[in-house]
Amino acid sequence: MSNFFALIPAAGSGSRMHNELPKQYLPLNNRPMIYHAISALFQNHRITRIFVVLAPNDNEWIKYDWSEFSEKLTTLNCGGATRAVSVLNGLTAAKQKNLIGASDWILVHDAARPCLTSIQLEKLINQLADDEVGGLLAVPVADTLKRGNAEYRIAHTESRENLWQAQTPQMFRYDLLTTALRNTANIHITDDASAVEALGLRPKLVLSDTYNFKVTYPQDLALAELIIQKRNNP
Ligand code: CTP
Numbered sequence: 001m002s003n004f005f006a007l008i009p010a011a012g013s014g015s016r017m018h019n020e021l022p023k024q025y026l027p028l029n030n031r032p033m034i035y036h037a038i039s040a041l042f043q044n045h046r047i048t049r050i051f052v053v054l055a056p057n058d059n060e061w062i063k064y065d066w067s068e069f070s071e072k073l074t075t076l077n078c079g080g081a082t083r084a085v086s087v088l089n090g091l092t093a094a095k096q097k098n099l100i101g102a103s104d105w106i107l108v109h110d111a112a113r114p115c116l117t118s119i120q121l122e123k124l125i126n127q128l129a130d131d132e133v134g135g136l137l138a139v140p141v142a143d144t145l146k147r148g149n150a151e152y153r154i155a156h157t158e159s160r161e162n163l164w165q166a167q168t169p170q171m172f173r174y175d176l177l178t179t180a181l182r183n184t185a186n187i188h189i190t191d192d193a194s195a196v197e198a199l200g201l202r203p204k205l206v207l208s209d210t211y212n213f214k215v216t217y218p219q220d221l222a223l224a225e226l227i228i229q230k231r232n233n234p
């Protein structure tokens with residue numbers, strides 16, 4: 001039987017958010033944004049431990065009370081220059097601390113996705129628990145896609161057939177994911193599936209919804225807040 005672990009890379013600066021505070025700590029419903037990502041993973045009974053990868057110079061984490069999660073939560077101060085490096089460093093450090101087996105599942109989830117529901121998380125785990133490769137939550141692209149040129153003119157319209165937006169969690173077995181991330185160390189990738197794809201494998205797309213969007217720009221924060229408030233007061 002494989003175990004399930006979660007790993008949250010939270011060592012970014014949130015440059016597109018244009019706020020001095022790294023976005024994972026921006027207030028969202030009276031909590032730092034990362035609280036919501038941790039909480040969603042914490043409530044899943046199959047996930048036995050959540051690793052949070054912080055920047056080595058993080059001085060925000062300790063300002064909050066995380067004791068409600070303490071039985072499952074481990075912080076690792078080993079974030080790197082990119083998301084991929086933060087994840088790989090986190091995986092390496094987590095293995096040193098804990099009994100993680102080669103074939104145990106790791107669910108990598110962005111700190112900046114506060115609206116993940118227990119239903120989507122459960123669906124991901126159920127659909128992938130017996131999968132050879134692993135996969136991720138994703139949604140089919142909805143908008144018409146334009147390829148622009150340097151003059152802000154449309155070069156052409158891209159077909160959106162079979163195009164998906166990748167979300168997180170992304171779920172892969174420990175050894176496969178570490179091998180994949182080491183293999184792509186010199187390539188710019190922005191998610192875990194890209195690393196696995198580079199090995200010639202085909203991660204599975206598990207249908208999600210757009211509520212699980214990534215808070216990237218300032219206006220995204222207000223939208224996330226509305227979604228969470230509506231869930232708390234239906
Ligand atoms: N991340 C990380 N280490 C990095 C960069 C990103 O752990 N060096 C984490 C972020 O903290 C976030 C997740 O990866 O939880 C997704 O990244 P993104 O949304 O791009 O966050 P940032 O890189 O912080 O934002 P930006 O790209 O706008 O600077």
Ligand code: MG
Binds near residue numbers: 012083
């Ligand atoms: Mg980034």
